[in-house]
Amino acid sequence: MSLSVLSGLIILVLLVIMLIAGVPIAVALGISSVCAILPVMDLNVAVVTGAQRIFSGISVFSLLAIPFFILAGNIMNKGGIAIRLINLAKIVTGRTPGGLAQTNILANALFGAISGSGTAAASAMGSIIGPIEKDEGYDPNFSAAANIATAPTGLLIPPSNVMITFSLVSGGTSVAALFMAGYIPGALWALACMLVVYIYAKKAGYRSQTKLTGKEKFNAFIQALPCLLLIIIVIGGIIAGVFTATEGSVVAVVYSLLLSIYGYKSMKWKDLPEIFRASAEMTGIIIFLIGVSSIMSWVMAFTNIPTMVSNGLLSISSNKYVILLMINIILLVVGTFMDMTPATLIFTPIFLPVCTALGMNTIHFGIMLIFNLCIGTITPPVGTTLFVGVKVGGVKIETVFKHLLPYFFAIIVVLMLVTYIPQLSLWLPGLMGYVS
Template sequence: MSIALFSGLIIAIVLIVMLLAGVPIAVSLGISSILAILPTLNFGATVLTATQRIFSGISIFTLLAIPFFILAGNIMNKGGIAIRLINFAKVLTGRVPGSLAHTNAVANMLFGAISGSGVAAASAMGSIIGPVEKEEGYDDNFAAAVNVATAPTGLLIPPSNVLITYSLVSGGTSVAALFMGGYIPGILWGAACMAVAFFYAKKHGYKSSVRLTFKEAMIVVWQAVPSLLLIIIVIGGIIAGVFTATEGSAIAVAYSLILSLFIYRTIDLKELVHILIDSAKMTGIIIFLVGASNIMAWVMTFTGIPEAISSALLGISKSPVVILLIINIFLLFVGTFMDITPAVLIFTPIFLPICQSFGMSALQFGIMITYNLCIGTITPPVGNILFVGVKVAKVKLEGVIKPLLSYYAVIFAVLMLVTFIPAVSTWLPGLAGY
């Protein structure tokens, strides 16, 4: 048995067993990696190298963007912007059939992008729009399905911590290019879901009874402008090269603090302390995860696991289409039980070289793997956005799955566009000079 196969089996078996036992993902990654390399290196050298890999993995300037964006997102989550974005989305969707469902979708894209969290979007939008949909006669399961299906769009539409993480693990792919690359796939995801909602709403006669005058609409837009400016200032500055992603994340914190403390006045200093603590906890989890995954990346490189997997896949078929379909199916399966961040950290070093051998750019692969794993957040058995959306809507999982099937179909169709049409993810970055 080759070293690569032996080490790969140890990692896979130990990792699965520890995850099933409820061991934290970062700890599972570190232990499984160390056990996989012990037959090759002595214990002292293994522990010393693993420690060095943790510190080298987290000693990267770009990584500072993650805690800042987490903090900015948490401030905005508590800062009362959800209702303003919902009202703004109502202005955009007008009175088309199923306008509240479309409002939910647009608001999820906006709020998810600002907060950087699909779970936060599903929770906030579901709790606010859900009761209104119920009053207007919308089916509870349909309303919950729309909310769940569109909540992950904010993980693709920047700023996105997942794309920052991918930038690090892929060897320095431009964060600005990844941010630009996420726009079209994220918007296509949302638009495809809105198309499904439109036909369902038209069939069942869902119409909005609310009509805003021009003056009321302008007031709503004006109230939402400060929140929307966050996206324009931060993302625009990063793309234009005015500041880096890390500097942009710090600006996002400062802006969101000013917005929530002095303009909207929706949080106070006491609540800010709790926000800082929650952000620190979340940051600690992610940073430790990045460090532990760096051990696994070293072990896989040292033992030749990526090359072995590449040879195995190419042994199945030489066709790029077949290989890419296999990779997508595998990632879809992985996404159903593993969170996005660890999955990106684990599988990027394995699959990126294979896709690059077919001529796929690191940028396109980054959007593809992120999009793919986002689907797992709304898929049983572990999809966290799915279960949050179901809980907020106070419906049963089995009732939501049936209307979700149509959304899965169109979301998967867009995944195929992202996979096989490079321009979907590379056109905008190319237009911006990346």
């Protein structure tokens, strides 16, 4: 048995056993990685080298963007931004069939993009729009399904922490290019779900019973304008080269803080300690995962595991489309039981060499991978966004799941388009000069 096969089996078997046993994924990654290198390295050397890899893995300046974007998102969750975006979305959706559910979808995309969190979007939008939909006669399961299915769109529409993580683990892919690449796939996800809502709502007779006046529309737009300016300032500044993604994350914190406290007056200075605590906890989990995953990346590179996987897939078929389909299926399955960050850290170094060997652009691969893992956040058994959406919607998973099936079909269709039409991901980065 070759070293690559032996190390790969050790990592796979130990990782699965420890995850089933409930071992924290960061610990499971570290232990399985160190054990995988033991056939060729002394235990003391492996442990010391592993510790060095953790520190070198997190000693990257661009990683500072993650805690600041997390902090900005938590400030926005508390700062009254959600209701302003909902009111703005109402202007766009109007009285179309399923208008409130359409509003939910659009607001999810906007709020998720600003906060960078699918679970935050599902919680904020579901808790505000859900009761209104119930009062207007909407089936709670229908409302919850629309909220759950579209909450992850904000993870594709920048700023997105998982894109920063992918940039790091893929060897320095431009964060700005990834940000631009996510817009069209994220918008297509939302539009596909809006189509599902339109078809279902028209059949069920769901139509908004309220009509906004011109003055109400104008006031809603003015109230939401500062929220939209945040996206324009942060993303525009990064794209224009005014500041880096890390500096942009700091701008997002300062802007959202001033807007929430002095603009909307929905938050007070005394709320900050709790927001800092929650942000620090989330940051610690993600940064430790990134550090530990550096051990696995080093082990896989040392033992040529990515090359073995690449050769294995290419031996099954030389057809690019078949291989990409197999990778999509694997990522969809992985996403059902693994969180996005560890899945990105584990599978990027495995599948990226395969895709680049097929001539796939790294930016395109990153969006495909993130899209797959976003779907995993709304599927059982570990879909965090699914559970949050079910809780705020006051429904059960077994009753809402059949309502989710049409959305899954629509989202998978968009995934196939994103996979096999590179320009959906590369057109905007190319327009900005990031892709030659």
